[in-house]
Amino acid sequence: xxxxxxxxxxxxxxxxxxxxxxxxxxxxxxxxxxxxxxxxxxxxxxxxxxxxxxxxxxxxxxxxxxxxxxxxxxxxxxxxxxxxxxxxxxxxxxxxxxxxxxxxxxxxxxxxxxxxxxxxxxxxxxxxxxxxxxxxxxxxxxxxxxxxxxxxxxxxxxxxxxxxxxxxxxxxxxxxxxxxxxxxxxxxxxxxxxxxxxxxxxxxxxxxxxxxxxxxxxxxxxxxxxxxxxxxxxxxxxxxxx
Amino acid sequence: xxxxxxxxxxxxxxxxxxxxxxxxxxxxxxxxxxxxxxxxxxxxxxxxxxxxxxxxxxxxxxxxxxxxxxxxxxxxxxxxxxxxxxxxxxxxxxxxxxxxxxxxxxxxxxxxxxxxxxxxxxxxxxxxxxxxxxxxxxxxxxxxxxxxxxxxxxxxxxxxxxxxxxxxxxxxxxxxxxxxxxxxxxxxxxxxxxxxxxxxxxxxxxxxxxxxxxxxxxxxxxxxxxxxxxxxxxxxxxxxxx
Numbered sequence: 001x002x003x004x005x006x007x008x009x010x011x012x013x014x015x016x017x018x019x020x021x022x023x024x025x026x027x028x029x030x031x032x033x034x035x036x037x038x039x040x041x042x043x044x045x046x047x048x049x050x051x052x053x054x055x056x057x058x059x060x061x062x063x064x065x066x067x068x069x070x071x072x073x074x075x076x077x078x079x080x081x082x083x084x085x086x087x088x089x090x091x092x093x094x095x096x097x098x099x100x101x102x103x104x105x106x107x108x109x110x111x112x113x114x115x116x117x118x119x120x121x122x123x124x125x126x127x128x129x130x131x132x133x134x135x136x137x138x139x140x141x142x143x144x145x146x147x148x149x150x151x152x153x154x155x156x157x158x159x160x161x162x163x164x165x166x167x168x169x170x171x172x173x174x175x176x177x178x179x180x181x182x183x184x185x186x187x188x189x190x191x192x193x194x195x196x197x198x199x200x201x202x203x204x205x206x207x208x209x210x211x212x213x214x215x216x217x218x219x220x221x222x223x224x225x226x227x228x229x230x231x232x233x234x235x236x237x238x239x240x241x242x
Numbered sequence: 243x244x245x246x247x248x249x250x251x252x253x254x255x256x257x258x259x260x261x262x263x264x265x266x267x268x269x270x271x272x273x274x275x276x277x278x279x280x281x282x283x284x285x286x287x288x289x290x291x292x293x294x295x296x297x298x299x300x301x302x303x304x305x306x307x308x309x310x311x312x313x314x315x316x317x318x319x320x321x322x323x324x325x326x327x328x329x330x331x332x333x334x335x336x337x338x339x340x341x342x343x344x345x346x347x348x349x350x351x352x353x354x355x356x357x358x359x360x361x362x363x364x365x366x367x368x369x370x371x372x373x374x375x376x377x378x379x380x381x382x383x384x385x386x387x388x389x390x391x392x393x394x395x396x397x398x399x400x401x402x403x404x405x406x407x408x409x410x411x412x413x414x415x416x417x418x419x420x421x422x423x424x425x426x427x428x429x430x431x432x433x434x435x436x437x438x439x440x441x442x443x444x445x446x447x448x449x450x451x452x453x454x455x456x457x458x459x460x461x462x463x464x465x466x467x468x469x470x471x472x473x474x475x476x477x478x479x480x481x482x483x484x
Binding site (some may be wrong): 003005006007008009025026027038041042043046047048049050051053054055056058060062069071073074084085086087088089090091095096097098099101102103128129130131132133134135136137138139140141142143144145146147148149235237238 | 245247248249250251267268269280283284285288289290291292293295296297298300302304311313315316326327328329330331332333337338339340341343344345370371372373374375376377378379380381382383384385386387388389390391477479480
């Protein structure tokens with residue numbers, strides 16, 4: 001068997017259980033947690049040697065939920081409220097090579113598993129590569145950021161209804177996630193007054209509503225599993241043997 | 243035909259004509275120049291819309307010259323002088339998914355072509371994706387950089403022999419390239435006293451020698467083309483139609 005061109009080195013386990021609610025960029029939600037177990041054929045006890053000295057890593061991921069059959073040359077970034085930009089001027093998942101690039105904080109490595117925070121990836125995402133973040137290569141704080149620097153996403157205030165019974169430990173994560181407006185500005189049904197949204201985070205399903213600049217968490221309960229993280233969504237060639 | 247998982251959006255034309263002399267990280271050689279023409283099936287007149295407002299871009303590339311058949315879990319970064327680190331703690335091309343990640347300065351876009359500087363990629367490299375560099379996502383100047391922060395590559399002083407006849411316009415590029423020690427510290431023949439090295443840059447072949455911390459350019463002449471950039475090295479599946 002010939003070696004496949006690209007291989008998943010592991011499948012990410014993430015607190016974000018569906019696309020809705022997964023942050024649109026890394027580090028927006030520092031309380032986000034994820035784990036990456038390196039597949040044993042990549043000899044994690046050797047291939048991870050020295051990585052724990054780095055504070056951050058790059059995750060190169062395969063956008064397995066981006067199932068567009070046709071190439072779209074332009075995209076609608078939510079914060080541009082309907083305006084389009086070229087796909088190569090965006091970080092949209094819908095690209096000729098659907099590879100995600102995001103930085104994550106490396107909390108620790110235990111054996112074959114990386115413990116990460118600040119991630120912006122959904123549960124079940126195949127990871128193609130991990131690289132150390134090296135500021136002298138990667139950090140250009142004064143780079144000019146075009147439309148992304150002008151169009152700031154509005155922040156919402158997050159409150160918990162007295163009866164919502166949200167466990168205290170989950171509040172920072174929920175607060176950080178819902179301080180972004182998760183609604184798609186092009187989807188009128190999501191913007192309708194009184195609309196109640198459902199969000200799956202860690203093992204919970206939340207119900208919440210948005211009024212003006214306020215997100216209000218109404219209730220929390222156990223989540224019913226969905227199909228997003230099923231292995232069937234991951235192309236077999238990425239799981240080939242080396 | 244099913245759409246391939248990943249596609250080259252273009253093939254980079256670079257001033258670096260072979261692996262030897264290609265910088266080991268981006269931005270070390272600001273005078274490095276490269277051009278990327280986006281393939282017409284990716285509708286550059288639309289897919290590049292808005293990109294020219296960004297000062298820098300990420301290039302995700304396929305390491306087409308990394309032809310290792312077997313997975314190697316550890317690598318020898320040249321500046322660690324023989325010590326090894328895990329492949330995932332390095333930016334080595336030899337990885338399960340041989341995808342390069344490097345930032346480049348976007349000088350301008352003309353039609354379907356990006357003009358780049360500061361690149362660290364060899365001529366003929368297939369580019370899988372271009373993404374805008376967004377400092378609020380990507381710039382973490384205070385991240386901790388492990389071994390890469392401690393092991394600084396030594397700088398060499400570059401001089402031109404009086405008879406070397408190097409065109410003035412090429413001097414900044416040559417100076418920046420040769421101020422790195424390009425020799426592999428594990429290759430004794432490269433380190434031998436009196437060894438003369440050949441380097442192809444843009445259309446030229448240079449001869450130079452290293453003595454102590456001094457690089458001395460001896461002569462420059464027209465380059466004889468080599469095989470590195472031949473399309474046959476690029477996997478057909480990356481050049482599939484969309």
